[in-house]
Amino acid sequence: MQENNSEYLFSSITMDLSWNTDVGETMAGFFQRLKAERRLYGTRCSNCLRVYLPPRPVCGNCWQQMNDWVELGEQGTIVGKTVCYYEILDSMTGKPRTTPFVLGLIQIDGADTTLNHFVETPDPDHVSIGDRVETVLRDTLQGNVGDIVHFQWLGPPTTSSQGSKK
Amino acid sequence: MKARPVAIVGTGQTRHRKARPDVHQGEMVQEAVNLALLDADLSWDDIDAIVLTNMELFEGRALPDLWCSEFAGGLGKPVMKVATGGTSGTSGAIAGLLQAASGLFDTVLVVGWEKHSEGSTQTGMSLTDPAWDRHIAAGAIGNFALSISQYVAERGVTGEQAAMVAVKARRNGALNPNAHVKDAGITVEKVLASPMLAEPVHLLDMCPQSDGAAALIVVGGDKTRRYKNPAWFRGSATRHDQPYIGDHDKRMVMMRTLRSAAQEVYRKVGIGDPFKEIDIAEIYEPVSYAELAWYEALGFCAEGDAGKLIESGATQIGGDLPVNPSGGVLCSNPVGATGVIRVAEAARQLHLKAGDYQVDGARRALVSGYGVYTWSDVLFFSAERP
Amino acid sequence: MKKYQQLRASVHLPFSFAVGATASRFYRALRDEKTIYGTRCDNCQRVSVPARSFCSHCCKTIDHHQTGQWIALPEYGTLIGWCETPNKDGFFTALIQLEGADNLLLHRVGQCDAVLLHKGLHLRAAWKASAAGTITDIVCFKPERRA
Numbered sequence: 001m002q003e004n005n006s007e008y009l010f011s012s013i014t015m016d017l018s019w020n021t022d023v024g025e026t027m028a029g030f031f032q033r034l035k036a037e038r039r040l041y042g043t044r045c046s047n048c049l050r051v052y053l054p055p056r057p058v059c060g061n062c063w064q065q066m067n068d069w070v071e072l073g074e075q076g077t078i079v080g081k082t083v084c085y086y087e088i089l090d091s092m093t094g095k096p097r098t099t100p101f102v103l104g105l106i107q108i109d110g111a112d113t114t115l116n117h118f119v120e121t122p123d124p125d126h127v128s129i130g131d132r133v134e135t136v137l138r139d140t141l142q143g144n145v146g147d148i149v150h151f152q153w154l155g156p157p158t159t160s161s162q163g164s165k166k
Numbered sequence: 167m168k169a170r171p172v173a174i175v176g177t178g179q180t181r182h183r184k185a186r187p188d189v190h191q192g193e194m195v196q197e198a199v200n201l202a203l204l205d206a207d208l209s210w211d212d213i214d215a216i217v218l219t220n221m222e223l224f225e226g227r228a229l230p231d232l233w234c235s236e237f238a239g240g241l242g243k244p245v246m247k248v249a250t251g252g253t254s255g256t257s258g259a260i261a262g263l264l265q266a267a268s269g270l271f272d273t274v275l276v277v278g279w280e281k282h283s284e285g286s287t288q289t290g291m292s293l294t295d296p297a298w299d300r301h302i303a304a305g306a307i308g309n310f311a312l313s314i315s316q317y318v319a320e321r322g323v324t325g326e327q328a329a330m331v332a333v334k335a336r337r338n339g340a341l342n343p344n345a346h347v348k349d350a351g352i353t354v355e356k357v358l359a360s361p362m363l364a365e366p367v368h369l370l371d372m373c374p375q376s377d378g379a380a381a382l383i384v385v386g387g388d389k390t391r392r393y394k395n396p397a398w399f400r401g402s403a404t405r406h407d408q409p410y411i412g413d414h415d416k417r418m419v420m421m422r423t424l425r426s427a428a429q430e431v432y433r434k435v436g437i438g439d440p441f442k443e444i445d446i447a448e449i450y451e452p453v454s455y456a457e458l459a460w461y462e463a464l465g466f467c468a469e470g471d472a473g474k475l476i477e478s479g480a481t482q483i484g485g486d487l488p489v490n491p492s493g494g495v496l497c498s499n500p501v502g503a504t505g506v507i508r509v510a511e512a513a514r515q516l517h518l519k520a521g522d523y524q525v526d527g528a529r530r531a532l533v534s535g536y537g538v539y540t541w542s543d544v545l546f547f548s549a550e551r552p
Numbered sequence: 553m554k555k556y557q558q559l560r561a562s563v564h565l566p567f568s569f570a571v572g573a574t575a576s577r578f579y580r581a582l583r584d585e586k587t588i589y590g591t592r593c594d595n596c597q598r599v600s601v602p603a604r605s606f607c608s609h610c611c612k613t614i615d616h617h618q619t620g621q622w623i624a625l626p627e628y629g630t631l632i633g634w635c636e637t638p639n640k641d642g643f644f645t646a647l648i649q650l651e652g653a654d655n656l657l658l659h660r661v662g663q664c665d666a667v668l669l670h671k672g673l674h675l676r677a678a679w680k681a682s683a684a685g686t687i688t689d690i691v692c693f694k695p696e697r698r699a
Contacts, residue, residue, distance in 0.1 A: 008187040009576040009685060012568040015226055021559045023297040028557035052413075054298050060408045082311030084364040089286055089565065103364070105312045105412055114412030116312055129319050144559060145298045190572035193605050196613070210611035226567045236608035285567045296561035 026057040029069070035143040040135065042111050044068040053111040073109025076151065078131045080105030080114070083124045102127055106151055108135070121153035132157050169267040171552050172386040173396030176206025177510035177517075182346040182378030182498035185283035191220075191230065192237030194379045195279050198503075199238050202275070202381035205519075206393075210239045213383075214271035218247040219258035219278035220502035223293050225285045238277050238381075252450060253404070254278060255505020256535025256543035259382060263399045263545075266386035273389055278507075279379035280500035287375045287501075295409070306452070306538075307372060309411055311364035313418035313539070314455045318366065320419045323458055325366055327473040329357035331454040332370050332496060334482055339493025341483075341522040346376040346498040357454075371454040378500035380507045397513035397531070398552055402545040403430035409540055418456070421463040423542035424534060428464050431532075431544045440465045440532070441480075446515050446525045447489045448508040450536035451496060457489065460534065464544075483523055491515070491523040505535040509545060516549045574605040574616045583685035588677070590623045590653050591616055599623055601653040602687070626651045627677035628696065634661055634669055643692050648675060659687070663694040674698040 023031070026043060033041050042051040043066040045059035051070050052059070059066055081104050087096040102119040104127070120136070121127055133151035141147045178201025180186070186194055203209060216238050220230040227233065231247040238245070248258040255278040262276035293300065317323065336352045339345035352370070360370040390396055405423035408414065414422065428440075437443045449464070451457035458472035466487060467475040475481060481489040490496075492511040495504055512531035514520045520528075529550065535543035571579065574591065581587050590599045591614045593607035600607070603622065605614055616622045629650035638644055643660035650657055661669065663678060675693035683689040 007576060008573060009571050009579050010187070010568045011571055011686075012566070014564065014566045016562070016564050018560055018562040019296070021296045021561045023557050023559055025555060027297050028554060031557060032554055054410060060413075080312040080316045082308060082315055082364045082367075083362075084308045084311070085361070086305075086307060086363045088305040088308070103308045103312055105316070107412075113410065113414075116309060116411045129315065143557070185570075187570045188573045189605075190570055190575065193572045193574075196606055200613070225569070226565060227569070237606055239608075239611040241608045241611070281570070284569050286565050293563060297559055300561065 024057065026055050030055045031143040033069070034147055035141040038137055038141065040072040040108060042070045042072050044070045050112045051110060052113050053108055053115060070110060072111055075132055075134050075154070076106045076108040077157070078104045078119065078127065078129055078133060079107050081119070081127050081129055100124060104133065104151060106133055117148065118150040119153050120150045127153055128156070130157060131155060169264070170269055170386055171390070171398060172263055172266040172384055173390050173393070173398045174382050174509065174513040174547070175385050175390070175393045175396050176202045176208065176383035177513050178202030178205055178381045179344045179507060179510060180378045180380070181344050182376040182500055184346065184374070184376065186281065186377040191225065191227070191279060191281055192234045194281065194377065195234045195277055196237040198279070198379035198381040199275065199277055202277075202383050206383040206385075208273065208383060212273050213239060213243065213275045215265055215274045216240050216243055216245045217258045217262040217265070217274065217276045218245060219249065219254040219276070219506060220247065220280060221249060221251070221254060224287050224501065225281055234279070238275065249502075250541045251537030252452065252501055253505055253535040253537035253541040253543045254502050255380070256450070256508060256533060256545060257404060257505065257541070259506060259509040260402045260404060260543060260545065262382065262384045263402070266384045267399065269386065272385060272387055274384040275381060276384065276506060277379060277381040278503035278505065280502040281377045282375035282500065283377050299410070307364050307367060310453050310456070311367050312411070314366060314453070316416045317418040317455060317459050320416060321470050321472065323455065323473045325358055326354055327476055328366075328371055328454040328458065329354040329368075330476045331451070331457045332357045334476070335451075335454075335490060335494050335496035336370075338483060338491050338523055339497030342493050342497065344498065345493040346378070347374050348493065348497060367453060367455070373452050373495045373499040374497070376498050376500040378498060378503050380503040380510050382506060382510055382513065395517045395549065397516040397547045398550065400546040400548050400552055401431050401434035402543065403427040403434075404543045405541070407540045411539075417539045418459045421459060421539070421542075423539065424460060424463040424536070424544070427542045427544040428534070431546050432465070435546050441467065441487055443530065444487055444532045445528045445530045446491060446512065447487060447532040447534070448492065448494070448512045449489060449532070449534040450504065450508060451490065451494055452499070452536060454496065456536070461489075464532070464534065483525060488525045491520065491525055505543065508533045508535065512547055516547055572605060574603055574614070577616055578603040579685040579687075582687070582689045583683040586679050586683070588625045588627055588650065588690075590625045590650075592621050592623050594618070594621060598654040599625075599652060600655050601625055601650055601657050623652070625653055628698075629653070629657075629675055629693070631661060631669065631671060631673040631675055631693075632656055633671070638666070644669065646693065648693055659690065660692045661694070662692040668695055
């Protein structure tokens with residue numbers, strides 16, 4: 001029992017727990033494709049044609065089973081952005097992330113949804129909505145989401161780097 | 167089967183604080199329950215059923231219902247727990263109200279609580295999808311900031327306008343003895359000078375993490391007769407949405423769960439112009455910018471006019487539509503209790519028991535609950551019996 | 553291509569639980585006085601151990617500062633039930649009726665031959681030399697001869 005400066009006691013523990021999570025056939029398919037081809041894939045709803053990343057087996061909007069895999073681009077566009085200055089513990093390590101870091105909502109070319117992820121850049125203050133980023137994968141892929149390390153900031157769109165929406 | 171009229175006739179809240187080392191979770195729950203029973207002039211024997219709301223991941227304590235239902239007076243009674251993220255409290259209130267409205271129980275106790283001082287709230291938030299989201303967790307603040315960047319880009323609201331929301335909240339909170347964060351002397355400049363958490367969100371733009379509990383007493387049938395100013399339940403709606411942050415476009419701008427739930431409630435209750443026809447609103451604003459976005463989603467102003475609405479002063483106490491006269495979530499946020507607090511504060515206005523922050527002529531009150539964009543609840547109460 | 557996949561998801565997080573004023577006093581007394589305290593509900597007169605702030609039978613607050621509600625209990629009692637498979641540390645998880653208490657204390661029994669264990673066996677608390685203010689300041693309850 002731990003004591004603070006008051007008369008009250010605390011029971012302090014660090015939880016170290018592990019679970020085995022079945023990711024399901026769709027997410028497994030995504031990770032396996034990522035590992036084999038170094039490429040991101042989404043799933044497409046045959047009803048509304050929305051392409052989902054993260055992929056999933058059912059389009060919630062249409063309550064429709066999705067069976068189509070769509071190959072996605074290596075680049076994307078920042079549609080939302082922030083620079084974080086506060087400390088947060090990484091639940092998997094129990095350690096805080098180094099601040100500041102840039103978070104982006106990234107629309108990968110070919111996807112209709114956006115991803116929240118870390119944006120790597122030499123100058124956080126110059127990252128803007130509309131800027132282009134490139135997916136950075138780790139060298140040796142393991143077939144899990146950790147394979148996507150971050151997104152490298154490329155700068156404002158140029159004609160050549162502009163993503164073509166399907 | 168037709169639902170019968172039900173009303174909230176008692177509320178109880180702890181003094182919400184950064185930490186309550188003097189009580190464990192169950193003892194904190196009991197404090198709120200005792201106050202609600204006192205407020206409704208009822209005893210433990212009068213309670214027929216209990217609804218609990220708590221987010222156990224924040225405290226890392228399994229089966230909070232097992233540990234806390236006896237402190238809520240649940241021994242030998244039907245007890246259930248409701249958890250829908252930030253909406254837990256409003257969802258629990260809806261469950262309790264509908265249990266009484268169905269005629270199944272005459273008197274239902276709803277109690278919600280959270281003890282954020284005991285765990286890692288920001289990280290607890292991110293213990294969601296283990297295959298994906300856990301790896302890129304940035305907590306609630308980072309995710310809010312991402313959505314806010316889209317809202318700002320779309321609507322052009324300014325940091326000053328958001329800070330006005332924070333100022334209104336903390337000044338209202340200074341009138342509320344239960345509020346955790348209160349500051350009668352706060353200014354827009356002080357908010358903008360507070361540390362940056364995640365652009366454009368300053369420390370004082372964010373809600374706190376509180377220890378606290380809140381309870382409601384719902385009664386139906388003949389049991390309503392002895393009360394002078396019951397807060398009559400007129401209708402509610404609840405909506406879920408897809409789980410990942412990027413699943414739909416510009417979610418703070420669109421906020422389709424809240425929009426759709428509000429539209430359903432307005433239709434049920436017969437409200438054409440929410441700004442004119444609602445007397446007071448207690449809405450779930452986890453961050454200053456959210457209150458502006460929710461003004462639009464709730465139809466308090468035209469799309470894009472939220473900045474003008476806060477500048478007009480209409481949402482202050484004494485304005486045409488006071489929003490969060492209690493100080494709101496920006497002043498107290500024990501998550502499992504926060505939605506219950508919204509309902510309790512709306513009911514207190516109709517009970518005419520809101521003390522220094524009583525809104526004159528409060529007869530129609532709107533409540534909203536927010537759970538990570540993925541859930542929205544809207545409830546409506548009136549002084550007039552349905 | 554593998555059709556299914558399982559991930560190992562680990563969580564490492566710190567927590568610090570407030571035990572509250574009543575339990576704080578209980579653990580402090582274990583540590584500083586080597587005394588087990590219970591609380592008596594002034595409505596139904598039930599004595600609960602460990603001490604607690606609330607009687608769930610009466611839905612009434614128990615105030616440990618009130619005379620008659622904070623009760624020092626003897627450190628001895630009888631064995632009511634136990635798990636016959638010993639824990640890794642050799643102790644047996646057990647329910648113990650402390651004399652003067654109206655509920656059963658969940659603790660462990662040991663420092664004896666397992667064949668000795670029987671319902672109604674007289675037990676006495678065996679204390680740890682260096683107390684820390686936790687329930688394991690009592691190492692276990694062990695059998696004792698009593699007249």
